[in-house]
Amino acid sequence: MSEGTRTWLADVPRAVWSYMRSAPGTYIWLAILLVTTIVVRQLSPEATQLVLGNRSTNLHHLREDPIRVLVSSIFWIAGSTWLSYLVLYSIFHAQAERWLGTLRWLVVLAIAHVGATYISEGVLYWAIRHGHAPQRAVFTLDVGVSYALAGVIAVLAFRIAPPWRYLYVLGVVAFYTYPMLSQLDFTDVGHFTAMLIGFACYPLSRGRPGHWDPVAYFRTRSLPWRR
Numbered sequence: 001m002s003e004g005t006r007t008w009l010a011d012v013p014r015a016v017w018s019y020m021r022s023a024p025g026t027y028i029w030l031a032i033l034l035v036t037t038i039v040v041r042q043l044s045p046e047a048t049q050l051v052l053g054n055r056s057t058n059l060h061h062l063r064e065d066p067i068r069v070l071v072s073s074i075f076w077i078a079g080s081t082w083l084s085y086l087v088l089y090s091i092f093h094a095q096a097e098r099w100l101g102t103l104r105w106l107v108v109l110a111i112a113h114v115g116a117t118y119i120s121e122g123v124l125y126w127a128i129r130h131g132h133a134p135q136r137a138v139f140t141l142d143v144g145v146s147y148a149l150a151g152v153i154a155v156l157a158f159r160i161a162p163p164w165r166y167l168y169v170l171g172v173v174a175f176y177t178y179p180m181l182s183q184l185d186f187t188d189v190g191h192f193t194a195m196l197i198g199f200a201c202y203p204l205s206r207g208r209p210g211h212w213d214p215v216a217y218f219r220t221r222s223l224p225w226r227r
Helices: 003-021 024-041 045-054 059-064 066-075 082-100 102-129 135-139 146-159 164-182 186-200 214-220
Strands: none
Touching: 003 024, 003 082, 024 045, 024 066, 024 082, 024 102, 059 066, 059 102, 059 135, 066 102, 082 102, 082 146, 102 135, 102 146, 102 186, 146 164, 146 186, 164 186
C-alpha cells in the first residue's frame, strides 16, 4: 500500500465526522430513527401495528390530534431498513442542509411533509366519500419520512448547475410520476405532491452560494492510487 493510499484511508474517519457535523439536523434525525427502528424490531407484529398506528397521519388522527401525529410520524420507518435511509439522508438531506442551512432545510421538509400529507389524505377522503375506498381506510397506516425526502430531493435541483439541473429534474419527475400513473395510490399522490412542493421552494434557495457542476467536480477529483 502506497503512502498516499495510507494517508487517504487515515483521513476517511475525519472526513466522515466533518461531513456529519456540517449537517447536524440530518444526523440527529437519523440517530432518532435508528433508536425507533431498534424499538420496532423488538416488538411483536401486533405491538408494532399498535405503535405505528398510534403515530399514523391517517384521516382519523388528522381530525383528532393532527399536530401530534404530524410530528411523531417522521421519527418512525415502516417497511424499510435504516441503512437505506442512512444512504439517502447522506446523499440528499445532508447536502440540502449544508447548502440551504439548517433552518431553511427544516422549512422545506416541514412544508413537504405537512402539505403532501394533507393532500394525499384529502384524495383518500374523496375516494372514501365516492365509494372508491372502504370506510375503514380512515385508519390506514401512514408513517414515515418519504414525503419530506421527496421535497428535499426536488429542491436540490436548484443546487445543480445547468444543463445538468434539467436532467436531474427530468429524472426526479419521472421517478415520482410513473408510480402515480401506473397504479394510483394515495401515497403516490403524496410523493408527487411533495416533489412539486420541493420545486416550489425555489425562493428559499435564492442567494445560496455554490452551484454544483458534476462534470467539473469529478474532473478535479483524483483517486489516491493514481497520485
